[in-house]
Amino acid sequence: MSEHYRAKGYAVLDCDRAAREVAAPGSSCLNQLVQAFGPEIVDAEGRLQRRTLARKAFSSEEGTARLTQITHPAIIALLVEQAEQAFSTGAEMVFADGAVIVGHSFEAYCQRIIVVDAPDDVCVARIMKRDEIDQEAAVQRLAAQMSSEQLRKAADYVIENHADRMTLLQQADQVLQELRKERNEHREKSETSADCGTGSGAVDCSDPVCRP
Ligand SMILES: CC(C)(COP(=O)(O)OP(=O)(O)OC[C@H]1O[C@@H](n2cnc3c(N)ncnc32)[C@H](O)[C@@H]1O)[C@@H](O)C(=O)NCCC(=O)NCCS
Ligand SMILES: Nc1ncnc2c1ncn2[C@@H]1O[C@H](COP(=O)(O)OP(=O)(O)OP(=O)(O)O)[C@@H](O)[C@H]1O
Known part of the structure; x- marks a missing residue:
């Protein structure tokens, strides 16, 4: 992605x-x-x-x-x-792009969180293939990461990556479209509102798109 x-x-x-x-x-x-x-x-x-x-x-x-x-x-x-x-x-x-953002300090620098998720058995199979490790090691690796449930709670957008790459990239494009729409709407609003004069991350802006 x-x-x-x-x-x-x-x-x-x-x-x-x-x-x-x-x-x-x-x-x-x-x-x-x-x-x-x-x-x-x-x-x-x-x-x-x-x-x-x-x-x-x-x-x-x-x-x-x-x-x-x-x-x-x-x-x-x-x-x-x-x-x-x-x-x-x-x-x-x-x-x-990072595996350790949600629940850590860098999350506050991110205005939107996109979580790419897949069922555990699919993740384990992919990790085994990618890292050339056995099932036990792959399960352990996955267990070291934050749970799907916690990640999904923190997400503004969730991409379901259980299927093929085409399905993943279609959803990635859809998220891009929505982000661009949010961005444009914010820009239009900032041109007419006293709330945010910059549209580029002002700390005192009440619109979540400008969350510092
Ligand atoms: C300890 C290090 C050198 C181990 O490297 P290695 O290549 O063996 O493993 P990798 O980086 O793929 O991490 C494996 C898994 O450990 C977990 N993990 C990594 N760092 C952290 C952390 N700071 N806190 C919690 N879990 C972590 C993640 O689930 C990750 O997928 C490396 O993880 C590291 O430098 N971590 C600290 C910096 C960090 O947070 N990196 C992640 C940035 S996205
Ligand atoms: N839709 C898909 N179809 C087939 N293979 C996939 C798909 N999505 C991911 N993969 C494969 O799964 C493996 C894990 O993907 P990737 O390395 O992008 O995950 P990651 O979340 O960045 O991993 P980490 O959290 O360990 O950094 C890779 O080998 C990737 O090619």
Whole structure:
């Protein structure tokens, strides 16, 4: 879906990539991770060993919270910078693709949440194929994510991705159309209303499309 939006010319930020960038060798973020989780999370060249960190951080709630506390401020700063760059070069909307947004600080920066969902058995089969892992590992991976129910509660748009790619992309196009409609309606309203003089995310605007 991200690729589909990119191919249409939209800016789509990759949260996973941002997470990798902020934990580059020598970064302050990686230094803090080493302090919190130990020197074994980096190799001899100072590169993050993702699996080792995952094993340590995700083994307890405190560890997971510490991981988020260290990485998310830096990830958010980078994503905001990338979003500003996209807006300054004419983007009307900026998308961010990530698995850890709902329930975390970055959610407040998002004006709309799109959740792409599929039944657990379908997700497990796809994860097994994508990551070349067995069923048990795929089930575990899925269990580490926020539940479908919680995600759907937070969503402004839900895309049902149980079928083929064509069905997914048709729904993705439908959401784009609705977002554009919301955006245009907001722009028209902002031209006639004292509520929001900018139509571009003013903090005091009462319209949810401008939610800061
Ligand atoms: C710990 C890291 C290095 C493990 O990397 P690895 O490639 O092994 O796994 P991956 O990134 O695919 O994560 C696996 C699953 O763990 C869960 N997860 C990842 N980060 C977090 C987090 N901060 N809080 C809760 N769950 C998380 C997600 O459900 C994710 O799908 C990596 O997850 C990480 O840097 N996490 C912290 C930054 C973050 O929140 N990244 C997600 C941005 S979308
Ligand atoms: N409609 C579909 N038909 C067939 N395969 C699909 C469909 N949707 C997704 N997939 C496949 O399922 C796998 C998981 O999709 P993807 O990596 O986009 O999910 P994700 O939500 O970004 O994963 P994560 O939360 O782990 O980052 C990929 O291999 C993808 O190609």
